[in-house]
Amino acid sequence: MKKRTDITIETERTLFIVNPERIVSWCGSCRDEVKMATVDGAAALAGISSLDIFRMIEEKRLHYIETPARSLLVCLNSLFGNLQESLSTQGEQL
Ligand SMILES: [Zn+2]
Secondary structure, eight states, X not given: OOOOOOOOOOXXXXXXXXXXXXXEEEETTTTEEEEEEEHHHHHHHHTSOHXXXXXXXXXXXXXXXXXXXXXXXEEHHHHHHHHHHHOSSGGGGO
């Protein structure tokens, strides 16, 4: 039996923008600091279209955060976790 403990974590968002292609931020779903990318960046990295990204967000298959500038950053952990279900070679360059 799995014992479920809900832990409330202060989701203080620390954004480290090293360069636009390498964004590391806190992902509340992963509960870890993960690499993030813009929708377009994530689509390019995964070799899929931006529309696919939005679709995956809608299906709650992708984690994302909204930046103070109201743009969307996609959690690459969840992105490549999803892709690895069907493809297995795309995450190499990370
Ligand atoms: Zn995540």
